[in-house]
Structure formats: structure tokens, C-alpha cells
Amino acid sequence: MEDSKFEVVAVDGLARLGYLKTGHGNVQTPVFMPVGTNANVKLLSTRDLEELQAEIILSNSYHLAVKPGVDVIKSLGGLHSFMDWRGGILTDSGGFQIFSLRKLIEVDDEGVLITSPVDGSKLFLTPELSIRIQRDLGSDIVMVLDQCGHPNSSYLETKDALRRTHAWAKRSVQVGVADNQMLFGIAQGGMFSDLRRMSAQYLAGLNFDGYAVGGLSIGEPLDLTLEMTYETTNNLPRDKARYFMGGGSPDLIVQLVDLGVDMFDSVFPTRIARHGTALTSYGRLNVRSSKFKTDKSPIDMNCDCFVCRRFSRAYIHHLFDRKEVLGGTLLSFHNIRFMMNLMRRIRESILKGSFKLLKKEVLELYEQKRDSNCDVVGNDRGFNTG
Ligand SMILES: [Zn+2]
Numbered sequence: 241m242e243d244s245k246f247e248v249v250a251v252d253g254l255a256r257l258g259y260l261k262t263g264h265g266n267v268q269t270p271v272f273m274p275v276g277t278n279a280n281v282k283l284l285s286t287r288d289l290e291e292l293q294a295e296i297i298l299s300n301s302y303h304l305a306v307k308p309g310v311d312v313i314k315s316l317g318g319l320h321s322f323m324d325w326r327g328g329i330l331t332d333s334g335g336f337q338i339f340s341l342r343k344l345i346e347v348d349d350e351g352v353l354i355t356s357p358v359d360g361s362k363l364f365l366t367p368e369l370s371i372r373i374q375r376d377l378g379s380d381i382v383m384v385l386d387q388c389g390h391p392n393s394s395y396l397e398t399k400d401a402l403r404r405t406h407a408w409a410k411r412s413v414q415v416g417v418a419d420n421q422m423l424f425g426i427a428q429g430g431m432f433s434d435l436r437r438m439s440a441q442y443l444a445g446l447n448f449d450g451y452a453v454g455g456l457s458i459g460e461p462l463d464l465t466l467e468m469t470y471e472t473t474n475n476l477p478r479d480k481a482r483y484f485m486g487g488g489s490p491d492l493i494v495q496l497v498d499l500g501v502d503m504f505d506s507v508f509p510t511r512i513a514r515h516g517t518a519l520t521s522y523g524r525l526n527v528r529s530s531k532f533k534t535d536k537s538p539i540d541m542n543c544d545c546f547v548c549r550r551f552s553r554a555y556i557h558h559l560f561d562r563k564e565v566l567g568g569t570l571l572s573f574h575n576i577r578f579m580m581n582l583m584r585r586i587r588e589s590i591l592k593g594s595f596k597l598l599k600k601e602v603l604e605l606y607e608q609k610r611d612s613n614c615d616v617v618g619n620d621r622g623f624n625t626g
Pocket of ligand 1: 539540543544545546547548549574577
């Protein structure tokens with residue numbers, strides 16, 4: 241009997257408190273994974289991530305295969321050793337690039353030919369090669385190669401992409417991962433309820449270690465994001481982790497936890513930090529605003545991070561005004577701290593049975609017309625193709 245790699249400890253409605261046993265420690269869920277596409281979370285060192293108590297981060301196997309190359313990382317002892325990170329690593333397969341680099345790819349049933357926007361090099365990525373790359377990187381969670389559609393794809397296009405995604409999932413299971421790795425399937429199905437259900441049910445039959453909800457938060461309306469997620473999670477096995485790919489604003493997270501999602505990643509907190517926006521217990525705060533020029537108070541009075549203990553809004557405002565990198569560095573640290581504290585509060589509330597109250601509080605502070613610059617593509621998870 242194989243050991244269960246995921247345990248649900250408590251539930252509150254559909255929300256689940258649990259933990260995931262990775263080759264690099266246990267990860268408490270619901271979890272937010274900071275995004276480190278190029279083997280770094282932008283502007284943060286692994287020492288920062290340790291201080292922030294991040295338990296797992298996301299990296300991207302396609303990007304690393306282009307630069308510096310899998311052989312380089314393998315010769316330096318694998319991705320954990322290369323970037324000196326002792327926590328968990330989930331690696332994305334390259335499937336998202338089929339969406340974000342759509343002008344630079346050619347897909348057929350065998351695989352996908354990707355032309356790198358970095359150096360023009362071509363890589364023919366197959367499901368088998370993607371798994372081998374992620375085995376060589378030594379990531380803790382390996383994602384299958386899938387074909388992510390577009391919000392406006394037709395039913396027939398979506399159905400055809402789903403047929404391919406399912407065939408690739410089956411081929412990935414046949415290759416398999418190392419004993420200390422987990423393999424996650426990715427459910428697709430675009431914006432169509434029946435295809436979402438079909439995808440979740442098909443993948444459930446392949447007995448993955450966990451399941452991702454893919455192809456959402458790509459520009460569709462929020463109602464549809466939630467409806468398609470529910471169609472997926474409702475048809476997945478209850479004893480496996482569920483990961484919503486590429487969505488991580490506080491308001492979206494609480495709504496998805498409420499549908500039974502356990503894992504999240506997004507560039508959102510670090511990207512808005514680099515543009516001068518802090519996540520706080522009073523909502524978003526744009527520190528570039530001139531009203532903070534002489535404000536002695538910290539970014540967030542209720543935050544325990546060193547940035548909030550030591551620096552004033554006026555100082556950080558000044559750094560942004562002078563375009564000093566340190567401004568973005570300090571806000572990135574604070575924003576990840578905010579996310580880690582939010583996830584801890586979510587976990588505590590599930591245990592206490594008060595998750596709905598916390599959800600209401602977060603929605604009141606953060607629900608707003610979704611900013612097209614925030615939760616969608618063209619971010620540093622994929623290349624920005626402009
Ligand atoms: Zn702080």
C-alpha cells in the first residue's frame with residue numbers, strides 16, 4: 241500500500257485544512273506558492289523565503305530548460321541545490337506557454353514546438369520530455385504537459401484540445417516520476433461545464449497524486465471562473481490535493497478555498513509590489529501616492545514583517561519616487577508576508593469552523609472590479625508576448 245501523500249485534517253463546508261507530504265517537508269494547505277519562474281522569486285532570496293516561512297514555491301521547467309539548461313542544473317545537483325532552497329518546489333510543465341506564447345508555438349498530437357522569445361531556440365516539448373526534464377530538475381511536484389485553451393475558444397476547439405490533454409496525461413502517467421516526486425494531472429475543459437466534468441472524471445481514473453484546475457483566470461469573468469472550478473473540484477477525488485493554477489489575489493483565493501481548492505500560485509503579490517502596491521489589512525495601498533510623502537506610519541500597522549517594523553510609508557514612497565530597486569524589494573517581502581498570514585488565518589478559520597466569516601471580511605476589503613493588470617496573463621510566470 242502506498243502512503244497517502246495528502247491528508248485532509250478538517251473541513252468547513254467544502255473548505256479543507258490539510259497537509260501535503262513532499263520530499264522536502266510537509267506543506268500545510270490551503271497554501272500560497274510564491275512564483276519563482278527563473279529559479280528565483282523576483283527580488284527575494286531564499287533566505288527571505290525562509291524568513292517568510294514559505295513551505296513551497298513554484299518554478300517553470302520550460303524556462304529553466306531554455307536557460308540555463310537542464311544539464312547545467314542537473315550537474316549542479318538539481319534545482320533545490322542550484323538555488324539553495326530546502327522547501328518544496330512545484331514545477332510547471334510548459335503547458336501554460338502554449339497559451340501565453342501562442343504566436344510562437346505549433347501544437348500537434350505528438351507535442352508542441354516552442355520558439356523561445358529569449359534566444360529564438362526551438363524546443364520540441366512532448367509529455368514524455370516534460371516529465372524527464374522535471375525528473376532531472378528534481379522538483380517535488382511534477383505537472384503534466386497540457387494544452388491550455390483561450391477564454392474565447394469554441395466548443396469544438398476546446399473539445400479537441402481536451403482530447404489531446406487527456407492523451408498527454410495518460411502518456412505522462414506511463415513515463416512516471418521518481419519515488420520522492422508527486423505527479424499532478426491538469427483538468428481543462430475551457431468555459432464548458434460538461435467538458436470540465438468530463439476532464440475531472442477522466443483524470444480521476446488515472447489516479448494522479450494531485451489535480452490541478454487549469455485554463456482559468458485567463459481573462460474570463462469571475463462568475464465563470466468559480467462555476468468552472470466547481471464543475472472540476474466537485475468531480476475530483478476528495479482524498480487528493482487540488483491546485484488552482486495561476487490565481488492568487490486575496491478575494492479569489494477565499495472564494496476558491498470555499499469550493500475546496502487547496503493550493504494556489506500567482507505572480508500577483510510580487511508583481512504589484514514592484515509597481516508600488518501593498519496588500520494590507522485595510523485593502524490595497526498604492527505607496528506611490530503623494531499623500532504618503534510625509535507619512536510616518538508603517539505600510540500595515542497589523543503586519544509583523546521587518547519592513548513594517550522598521551520603515552515608514554514616507555521612506556518607501558521616496559524609494560519608488562527615486563526608482564530605487566529597494567522599494568520593490570521591501571514591498572515584495574511585505575506582500576508575501578501578507579499572503580502567508582492570510583493563508584494561516586484561512587487554515588485557522590477552517591479548523592475553528594469560522595471560514596465563512598473570514599471570507600466575508602476578505603471580500604469586503606478586496607472584492608472589486610478585477611483589475612485586468614492583476615490576475616491575468618502576460619506576467620512573469622509566462623513570457624510577456626505583448
Ligand atoms: Zn509588513
